[in-house]
Amino acid sequence: xxxxxxxxxxxxxxxxxxxxxxxxxxxxxxxxxxxxxxxxxxxxxxxxxxxxxxxxxxxxxxxxxxxxxxxxxxxxxxxxxxxxxxxxxxxxxxxxxxxxxxxxxxxxxxxxxxxxxxxxxxxxxxxxxxxxxxxxxxxxxxxxxxxxxxxxxxxxxxxxxxxxxxxxxxxxxxxxxxxxxxxxxxxxxxxxxxxxxxxxxxxxxxxxxxxxxxxxxxxxxxxxxxxxxxxxxxxxxxxxxxxxxxxxxxxxxxxxxxxxxxxxxxxxxxxxxxxxxxxxxxxxxxxxxxxxxxxxxxxxxxxxxxxxxxxxxxxx
Numbered sequence: 564x565x566x567x568x569x570x571x572x573x574x575x576x577x578x579x580x581x582x583x584x585x586x587x588x589x590x591x592x593x594x595x596x597x598x599x600x601x602x603x604x605x606x607x608x609x610x611x612x613x614x615x616x617x618x619x620x621x622x623x624x625x626x627x628x629x630x631x632x633x634x635x636x637x638x639x640x641x642x643x644x645x646x647x648x649x650x651x652x653x654x655x656x657x658x659x660x661x662x663x664x665x666x667x668x669x670x671x672x673x674x675x676x677x678x679x680x681x682x683x684x685x686x687x688x689x690x691x692x693x694x695x696x697x698x699x700x701x702x703x704x705x706x707x708x709x710x711x712x713x714x715x716x717x718x719x720x721x722x723x724x725x726x727x728x729x730x731x732x733x734x735x736x737x738x739x740x741x742x743x744x745x746x747x748x749x750x751x752x753x754x755x756x757x758x759x760x761x762x763x764x765x766x767x768x769x770x771x772x773x774x775x776x777x778x779x780x781x782x783x784x785x786x787x788x789x790x791x792x793x794x795x796x797x798x799x800x801x802x803x804x805x806x807x808x809x810x811x812x813x814x815x816x817x818x819x820x821x822x823x824x825x826x827x828x829x830x831x832x833x834x835x836x837x838x839x840x841x842x843x844x845x846x847x848x849x850x851x852x853x854x855x856x857x858x859x860x861x862x863x864x865x866x867x868x869x870x871x872x873x874x875x876x877x878x879x
Contacts, residue, residue, distance in 0.1 A: 575839055577851035579796060583613040583828040586851050590836050593618030594724070596673050597835065598713070600652060600706070601681025603630040606733070606795055609828035610678060610835075612638050615645040617836060619676070624652035624663060624709075626681075654681050654705030655691040657877060664712035673720040674713060676835050679706040679770070680733045685759040695876065696752050698759075702766035706732065707773055708877040714788075721787040727841060728788035731834050732774045736794050736849070738767040738860055745859040746772075748872055769869060771847060771856050776866035778845030789844035791834050796850060798827035 570580045601607040602623035625631040631649040653659035682702045691700035721728040741764035774790040799821045833851040847856040
């Protein structure tokens, strides 16, 4: 019964069992350039690999350059024609984000696709270099700032190439399991009330709210750029490393009840490349199909409040 549901195709023609290669089959994207953050592990690697396989010039925004070199070499071994570069990026540091954006914007490359994929999950309480709770800083604030700093390059590319630009925020089903109030604006850095899984849910809720408000703003401007969020689904990756019990259960049973990396990257690649998604913005996708986010994630007032709060934090 579970396997039948897993393989059941929905409106897009794809299912939870579809892989990133399957959902992009036949797509030729040789004229496009994409940035993929967190491309040295899990679905980030597969996203970069499949986009490159379809002809996209992929720039990996990564924290560990040595790991990046290994990923790049592996991709090139399988696909000698791959156009793939890497630049150092630590999403938990605003200084690093600003440096990355300046370097990219200065290199003269176009930017058609931005995949905000990098993330950490359920970490012990810790503050970032900018004194912001680490999951909120890495999963949301870093990507919020990065998107803002790259947006003009994306707008210019869309005009010059007459092609739709796409921003994809990788969220999670756990966006439904944030703190009761959704976002603890007055307690972001409150160690006493910190719950690692709720804080992760909060950051993933922010990913959805971020693109929803961004989509509204881009539409008001008449910009040819879309912004959407995706849930990869349950995947056996190293995101669970901070929770020993969960990590152990994933190791034992993950392959029976969770998606593979190839399946987990499917929705990201679908939203980044597939023509079915053209013109859709402010949407939430799961299993390579349109889906429904939580009531908190679709609250326009909460989205506007988060935008103002985040703008004040990054001072943009």
